[in-house]
Amino acid sequence: MKINHNPLDFLTTKVQETIADTQNLANQIAAQVQESATVVTAWVESAPSSIVGAGAIATQEAFKVAQNIRFENLPTQLQFKFARAGMRDGMRNVQEAAKVFESIPAQIRAQGPEAIRNFCQDKDWSHIQAYVNGGGNEAANGIFEYFWVNRQRGGVDMTAEELAVAKKVLADAAFKAAVVEIVGATIKGAIAAAVIELVFSILENSLLCVEGKITQSELVQQVATATAKAGIAGGVMTGILLTICMIFPPIAALLGAAAMPLAVAGIGFMGIRAWEIFCHSDRLFGITC
Known part of the structure; x- marks a missing residue:
């Protein structure tokens, strides 16, 4: 085996190898750039x-x-429904009725009156503190939940666990909507x-x-x-x-x-x-x- 002892020849070989490697790398980068540019150009053409x-x-x-999420844009029948939701007697004023409406997740309200009717079909507006225990009819004291849960509870205050379940039902309905x-x-x-x-x-x-x-x-x-x-x-x-x-x-x-x-x-x-x-x-x- 012949060994080249000339330092200049050795250095020249290394330089040539480095240049070749650099050129190959540059070619690869150029190819990638060209491919990306082609993709971008195609997208721009259809943009x-x-x-x-x-x-x-x-x-x-x-x-x-x-x-859809504005109370005043609801049909009169639905406005009346929220004014009467959970009430024993009388009706809420417009401001409180709007707050009850807004307790329905916005993602459901966003779909319009028909989606709101479907949402309310199997739900009651339930008092958190029961009416018989001094709970008021203001929107802050209520939440929508399945009617069979509300009616089975009767005149008992909602527990923290029941309130959490009702909130989860609303969150799940909002996500699906x-x-x-x-x-x-x-x-x-x-x-x-x-x-x-x-x-x-x-x-x-x-x-x-x-x-x-x-x-x-x-x-x-x-x-x-x-x-x-x-x-x-x-x-x-x-x-x-x-x-x-x-x-x-x-x-x-x-x-x-x-x-x-x-x-x-x-x-x-x-x-x-x-x-x-x-x-x-x-x-x-x-x-x-």
Whole structure:
């Protein structure tokens, strides 16, 4: 075995190996960056339709949430129900009736009158300190719980354990209501974004197919891929906005107002995209000639 005792040759070899390793690392990083850029570019291309779909659905749902959680927007029959809930005689004033209504989790109230009626169907407004023991009819002295639990208790004060169980029932109902609302809005947002992207993608790729830049099978594949990506993005965006609305229902109106500029921005981008499609068509078919 021949051993190279020349220090200069040894150093030169090491330098060359280091340069080669550095070049390989740089190539790997460049490949990763290019792959990430491709993903981002693809998302940006479908972003307008996603933004429009998500913005429109989120705005609609957010304003609906903001409207539903207000007592004065309830049908008169439901207002009367909360004014009479748990009362032996007479009725509460409007302020106390509103407080009883607001003791229902906001996530349930956000779904509107029908959801509120369904919630109240198997529940009583129960006195925490029993009426016969001096408990008042003010909203602070009551909680909604299953009617059979309340009626079986009779004229006895609620224990701390019973109060905790009633609160858990409300929390579970609130969670289920929030999940149902978010899933429904997410599906709507995904469909809206997918439909918008489907139209644009068909137009864009059909022109490329006419030019011979892609085949018919590639046209179908690209349309399907773009539509799926837009649908996923639109659904995710809508779901995030509605999740915030359901966690913090009182600020739904603000989030609805924030969603509107998103939709406007998306429409602006779509206008640019539509103009580009028109210009492309004009070059191919001489529409303006």
